[in-house]
Amino acid sequence: MIELDQVSVTYAGADRPVLSDVSLTIPEGELCLVVGHTGSGKSTLLRALNGLVPHFSGGELRGRVTVDGRDTRTHRPRDLADVVGVVGQDPMSGFVTDLVEDELAYGMESLGLSHDVMRKRVEETLDLLGIAELRNRPLATLSGGQRQRVAIGSVLTTHPRVLVLDEPTSALDPQAAEEVLATLTRLVHDLGLTVVLAEHRLERVVQYADRVVYLPGNGEALVSGEPGDVMSTVPIVPPVVELGRLAGWSPLPLSVRDARRRAGELRSRLATVAHSGGVEAAADPRNAPRTDRLAAIRDLVVTYRGGTHALRGIDLDLRSGEVTALMGRNGAGKSTLLGTLVSLVAPTSGTVDVGGLTPSEVKPRELVREVGLVPQEPADLLYADTVAAECATADHDAGADPGTCLGLFAMLAPGVPDDQHPRDLSEGQRLTLALAIVLTARPRLVLLDEPTRGLDYGAKRRLVRALHQLRAEGHGLVLATHDVELVAEVADRVVVLGDGEVVADGPTSDVIVASPAFAPQVAKVLAPQPWLTVSEVAAALEPAS
Amino acid sequence: MRAVHRLTYSRSLHPGAWWLWALGLAAAASRTRNPVVLLLIVAVSGLVVAARRSDAPWARAYNAFLKLALLVIVIRVVLQAVLSESSQGVTVLFTLPEVPLPEALAGIKLGGEITAEAVLQAFYDGLQLATILVCVGAANALASARRLLRCVPGALYEVGVATVVALTFAPQLITDAGRVRAAHRLRGHTNRGWRMFTRTAMPVLEGALERSVELAAAMDSRGYGRTTDASRVSRRTTAALTFGGLLGVCVGVYGLLDAGAAALLGLPSLLLGLLLAGVGLALGGRRTRRTRYRPDPWALPEWLVAASGLTAAVGLFVTAAVDPASLVLAGPLVIPEVPWIAVLGVLAAAAPAVVAPPTPAYAPSPPLPTREPTEVAA
Numbered sequence: 040m041i042e043l044d045q046v047s048v049t050y051a052g053a054d055r056p057v058l059s060d061v062s063l064t065i066p067e068g069e070l071c072l073v074v075g076h077t078g079s080g081k082s083t084l085l086r087a088l089n090g091l092v093p094h095f096s097g098g099e100l101r102g103r104v105t106v107d108g109r110d111t112r113t114h115r116p117r118d119l120a121d122v123v124g125v126v127g128q129d130p131m132s133g134f135v136t137d138l139v140e141d142e143l144a145y146g147m148e149s150l151g152l153s154h155d156v157m158r159k160r161v162e163e164t165l166d167l168l169g170i171a172e173l174r175n176r177p178l179a180t181l182s183g184g185q186r187q188r189v190a191i192g193s194v195l196t197t198h199p200r201v202l203v204l205d206e207p208t209s210a211l212d213p214q215a216a217e218e219v220l221a222t223l224t225r226l227v228h229d230l231g232l233t234v235v236l237a238e239h240r241l242e243r244v245v246q247y248a249d250r251v252v253y254l255p256g257n258g259e260a261l262v263s264g265e266p267g268d269v270m271s272t273v274p275i276v277p278p279v280v281e282l283g284r285l286a287g288w289s290p291l292p293l294s295v296r297d298a299r300r301r302a303g304e305l306r307s308r309l310a311t312v313a314h315s316g317g318v319e320a321a322a323d324p325r326n327a328p329r330t331d332r333l334a335a336i337r338d339l340v341v342t343y344r345g346g347t348h349a350l351r352g353i354d355l356d357l358r359s360g361e362v363t364a365l366m367g368r369n370g371a372g373k374s375t376l377l378g379t380l381v382s383l384v385a386p387t388s389g390t391v392d393v394g395g396l397t398p399s400e401v402k403p404r405e406l407v408r409e410v411g412l413v414p415q416e417p418a419d420l421l422y423a424d425t426v427a428a429e430c431a432t433a434d435h436d437a438g439a440d441p442g443t444c445l446g447l448f449a450m451l452a453p454g455v456p457d458d459q460h461p462r463d464l465s466e467g468q469r470l471t472l473a474l475a476i477v478l479t480a481r482p483r484l485v486l487l488d489e490p491t492r493g494l495d496y497g498a499k500r501r502l503v504r505a506l507h508q509l510r511a512e513g514h515g516l517v518l519a520t521h522d523v524e525l526v527a528e529v530a531d532r533v534v535v536l537g538d539g540e541v542v543a544d545g546p547t548s549d550v551i552v553a554s555p556a557f558a559p560q561v562a563k564v565l566a567p568q569p570w571l572t573v574s575e576v577a578a579a580l581e582p583a584s
Numbered sequence: 585m586r587a588v589h590r591l592t593y594s595r596s597l598h599p600g601a602w603w604l605w606a607l608g609l610a611a612a613a614s615r616t617r618n619p620v621v622l623l624l625i626v627a628v629s630g631l632v633v634a635a636r637r638s639d640a641p642w643a644r645a646y647n648a649f650l651k652l653a654l655l656v657i658v659i660r661v662v663l664q665a666v667l668s669e670s671s672q673g674v675t676v677l678f679t680l681p682e683v684p685l686p687e688a689l690a691g692i693k694l695g696g697e698i699t700a701e702a703v704l705q706a707f708y709d710g711l712q713l714a715t716i717l718v719c720v721g722a723a724n725a726l727a728s729a730r731r732l733l734r735c736v737p738g739a740l741y742e743v744g745v746a747t748v749v750a751l752t753f754a755p756q757l758i759t760d761a762g763r764v765r766a767a768h769r770l771r772g773h774t775n776r777g778w779r780m781f782t783r784t785a786m787p788v789l790e791g792a793l794e795r796s797v798e799l800a801a802a803m804d805s806r807g808y809g810r811t812t813d814a815s816r817v818s819r820r821t822t823a824a825l826t827f828g829g830l831l832g833v834c835v836g837v838y839g840l841l842d843a844g845a846a847a848l849l850g851l852p853s854l855l856l857g858l859l860l861a862g863v864g865l866a867l868g869g870r871r872t873r874r875t876r877y878r879p880d881p882w883a884l885p886e887w888l889v890a891a892s893g894l895t896a897a898v899g900l901f902v903t904a905a906v907d908p909a910s911l912v913l914a915g916p917l918v919i920p921e922v923p924w925i926a927v928l929g930v931l932a933a934a935a936p937a938v939v940a941p942p943t944p945a946y947a948p949s950p951p952l953p954t955r956e957p958t959e960v961a962a
């Protein structure tokens with residue numbers, strides 16, 4: 040169905056190709072997962088499939104890309120619209136109309152299909168994706184998962200043979216991601232559609248893939264094959280595969296179900312090793328004694344215009360040397376709660392106390408010395424044209440010694456040239472720069488909103504290291520996140536919000552192990568034993584073996 | 585009778601009908617400064633909007649336009665009363681300290697005596713513009729501009745899409761600016777001054793540019809422009825015809841609405857313009873093979889709604905011909921007359937509150953708490 044023959048892509052002004060000499064065949068009816076680090080050329084590969092590269096992006100493409108027999112050299116993206124459907128990273132920015140039904144019809148209108156055909160296909164697509172009840176809804180009122188499904192529907196109505204998706208679940212909470220992935224597998228199984236998707240969150244998708252393509256970047260040859268084979272060799276793997284490698288299982292498990300069926304022996308081995316309260320637990324810095332209180336929230340209510348209650352009576356204490364994870368579905372009030380701590384959101388009633396200050400009553404300049412927030416879009420914080428200038432402004436704002444911010448950044452993300460434009464940094468580097476800027480003011484409480492969105496495994500590992508280091512220095516940390524694996528790695532305490540109320544609040548292992556939605560893969564495999572991460576298991580097995 | 589002709593059959597009305605209705609009211613407002621008629625027009629538009637607007641996000645446009653209209657009146661009153669020519673009437677309300685101005689600005693005074701005549705005159709002038717704004721707001725609330733653009737003829741399709749993109753662009757810019765300003769508070773900046781503006785502008789414009797490119801890529805990969813293939817000559821002919829025609833229409837409308845313009849300008853150029861534009865659109869429409877999904881029907885309710893708006897305009901035009909004195913006030917302090925024909929015409933425009941079909945409910949889930957903070961303490 041898709042044929043890439045010795046494809047190299049070089050963008051204008053770049054000194055080396057993003058993709059070099061890529062040859063790849065994807066047969067019809069496969070779900071193909073493309074993995075790789077940020078900057079390894081995943082998006083370029085996907086966009087080459089419908090000719091956006093090079094027709095739209097510019098640059099030079101050598102070699103040949105054919106989809107369903109059509110060569111992208113002679114076919115522009117619009118000429119491939121009936122063969123390839125492309126859904127971008129942010130579905131909202133690709134919507135042309137403002138009602139769900141019109142959006143579904145848009146592509147067919149462009150192709151000039153007859154009225155009868157359009158009516159029929161819209162109805163079919165609404166049913167196929169389970170979005171019939173959304174047909175009259177304005178697009179702006181949809182949730183993230185619904186938007187993603189409408190975006191998929193809007194390209195399906197032209198009956199393409201290939202569906203291309205760029206990180207379809209990275210911005211979604213676990214439940215919404217499930218909806219989207221269930222939809223995709225259904226399309227592959229029922230319609231025989233060929234699906235190509237790129238995703239960083241491997242733990243969500245690898246089990247559904249028929250083929251995994253690994254792009255190592257740096258001009259090395261790509262690896263393509265059965266998921267089990269590819270996963271045994273590549274450096275980026277989900278926790279369940281890592282656990283399988285540790286335990287020496289073959290073939291490697293790709294889903295929790297596979298792993299659990301093989302884990303009986305491992306579970307009994309682990310049962311003999313003392314876990315909590317044992318040798319290992321004392322060594323775990325998570326059990327270090329908690330120290331002073333950094334923030335206190337009492338009976339906090341936030342009501343938005345229009346009467347929606349974002350938060351209903353929250354009580355919360357945040358301490359130094361403690362990492363708290365805020366979890367809950369989109370719209371549960373996580374970001375609002377963080378906003379009240381940094382005075383972006385004013386409480387409707389109740390009190391917020393941060394280091395003795397009331398955030399809504401002090402100047403931003405004073406508040407940043409107590410509490411700092413890294414927002415969901417780290418780029419919002421940045422406006423200078425080089426990393427160095429950005430850091431100099433941060434030093435000046437915070438009254439810190441010149442070089443403080445740059446020093447922090449170099450420590451958190453070594454090896455980034457400081458004359459680089461912040462827009463050209465990778466997602467992970469940009470997050471780190473924002474974190475460094477926030478830390479320059481030396482706040483004791485640091486808040487991060489959705490920090491792992493769009494981060495690859497390497498960037499995530501560096502973030503985890505940075506967070507451990509900050510906690511050791513006595514900072515209090517709060518993460519609002521959907522990423523259960525991150526929570527398992529770093530959080531001491533989990534607070535689950537539901538509809539603006541605290542649903543659960545307790546030590547990480549207590550809260551997330553039992554929860555079907557929030558448990559990390561390792562916990563699901565080894566339940567009822569309270570193991571959360573592969574590194575914990577590895578540490579426990581070491582003295583035993 | 586087919587269901588679409590029934591007045592009680594719930595569906596969304598053709599956007600063109602709402603815009604014709606609103607334009608009728610706006611045309612009526614443009615012919616008079618009589619506050620009785622103007623306030624009546626505002627009341628009628630409010631009634632219809634309250635009765636027939638949907639629960640979609642754009643239905644809130646009416647409130648925004650109402651606020652804008654009030655602002656227009658306030659600005660007009662303040663400017664005209666405080667900063668204007670020396671003699672404006674005899675009924676002094678109060679006296680402000682007068683600022684002496686240089687010779688070059690003779691004829692303009694700043695401060696001094698504020699007269700009731702000046703204030704009322706400014707109020708009436710402002711009210712006319714405000715009423716027209718409210719009419720546009722009503723049209724926006726009842727039928728989103730995007731839906732109207734869906735109905736543009738095939739030849740204007742590209743222009744329509746460009747307008748839609750621009751319409752999305754503006755509100756998105758405001759949302760982004762709010763987010764970026766909030767982010768600056770996180771760096772300890774206070775939101776003031778020119779530096780603040782440049783710091784906000786950079787990320788907002790960069791973000792907007794990225795989004796536009798993203799949208800263009802999405803439209804390209806969904807087949808936008810695929811069915812349009814025409815030679816350069818035919819494209820230029822169409823463009824010239826359409827543009828010339830629309831120019832003619834503008835001149836004609838101006839001639840009809842402006843009482844002082846030459847009669848030649850009015851009806852003839854409007855008709856000629858319509859003809860030219862029609863030919864241009866028909867020619868242009870032939871070259872695109874684009875189809876339209878579920879075009880809105882134009883049935884009895886549409887006729888009634890459009891006609892009721894036009895009745896208001898006709899009522900005013902008739903009054904202007906029969907009894908022009910009743911549409912202009914003899915003096916600011918005179919109690920305004922009630923021009924009966926005009927009033928009846930405007931009242932007829934309230935009919936859509938009943939004859940337009942009820943709007944179907946979108947039944948949206950409760951709105952998610954928005955990511956941008958809505959209430960920020962200073």
